[in-house]
Amino acid sequence: MSERRHLSAGDRAVLVELVDLEHTLGLLASLRQRQRVDPIPGLGEPLPAARTIMIDFCPEVITRAELITELAALSDEPRPAGDGPPIEIDVVYDGEDLDEVAGLLGLTRDDLIARHTGGEWVAAFAGFAPGFAYLAGGDPIFDVPRRSSPRTRIPAGSVGLAGRFSGVYPRESPGGWQLIGRTAATMWEADRDPPALLAPGTRVRFRAVAQLATTAPAPDPAAEPDHDRGLEVIIPGLQSTLQDAGRPGNLAMGVAVSGALDIRAMRLANGLVGNVPDEAILEIPYGALTLRARGRCVVAVTGARVGVIITRSGGEQVVVDDQRPLALDDGDELALGVPAGGVRAMLAARGGFAVDAVLGSRSTDTLGGIGPPPLRAGQVLGLRDIVPPARAVGDPVPWPDEPSGSLEVPIMLGPRDDWFDADSVQRLVTEPWLVTERSDRVGLRLGGGRPLVRTEQRELPSEGVATGSLQVPPSGEPILFLADHPITGGYPVIAVVDSTALGALGQAPPGTELRFRLTDREG
Known part of the structure; x- marks a missing residue:
């Protein structure tokens, strides 16, 4: 062993x-x-x-x-990666980093292409996005550092190198791999079985081509059936999405769990309208959403402390100042204001939204691009009839107390706290950190503190990261991963937030002060 x-x-x-x-x-x-x-x-x-x-x-x-x-007690006797016939992937080798990587390895451009196509690769494990596979093997010469400054946009189909691995970006995303080419191969297709082209163990060969075959255009996501009963989106807000309890059990395909950032508020909203606790709801960051009822329905708004105004079809306005079931008639409009506390409001509708599940969930994964797209003006969200027996509709619940602007957050050090100097570990838990405006469902980007300093400068082989991880990129400013984070990463994680604190963090607006506190909770 x-x-x-x-x-x-x-x-x-x-x-x-x-x-x-x-x-x-x-x-x-x-x-x-x-x-x-x-x-x-x-x-x-x-x-x-x-x-x-x-x-x-x-x-x-x-x-x-x-x-x-x-x-x-379990054996780790070595096992080779890969079986079955190889999949061939056509590549046009014209990547932005091709010449630079060739020079770094002491090769000509043609030599690099010959070595990349001459060996067989194996999908060893899933990566940071659905359909991304870390391809091991190939020519032993390939050991390439990631870019010191990751790109904010890498096109879908980009073929890259990082460390001893090669890979193909399944969709447009940020990333730090060295780009050597591009392919038209579809790495992820939700309706395909299995959705990922490269499952762990798949053998791969790259083939150099002068041009790529054209593919049929993707179906228009705006083409959807009309609904007799539902909620029409008048003003969609800022990236309002459908969320439920997420899609666990798909990590082998590179699929994050995702799901609502404030599970307690989601379940409260569902309880108020009589749904099962984990029925899909609308997660609405920063409010400013307006919906119009098509037919009669019952909704509830919880989570962030937003102003709720119902405008009846006859012009009468009703102001709602707590979390309660709200009956809407055909033509009534419901508008949410900007939160006075928190970030994300949760809106549940009795019966649930008539949206197809993807891998068992209706959640939108904003990083992985899985699930229904964010709301857009003119869209109609159909509603299903509630399945008996329905839960009793709950009594009104007061809004949460106004937040103080500061959160104490319990953390456990590790797994890579030993990659940082002692002063950085100490400052992590003694100095305040601020949530910045660059935060989203992927993670809270933190600032305000002095950058954390690594003592270990070697490349970290990509490894799994948990929700709540405090990953430290080269800037030294931590990113606190939330539900849509990549499932693997190549930057060290200095600590992980206690799971009990994640709901409050999902409601932390920019400017919130976080004070990390060490806990010895065994878990």
């Missing part, structure tokens, strides 16, 4: 570090076999990466110490 370490990844996850990819795949195989014949209680889905496996667990069922004991 090889040397391994069990590192903290918050109160609900352990990161197992092994010596290389082959031993990682060996432990993964042993763990999956164990779960088939004698399951370890309380385990979630394992997330393998270059030389780690992140394992979620339920601390109410199994303690961290008990889990580590179980894992330590």
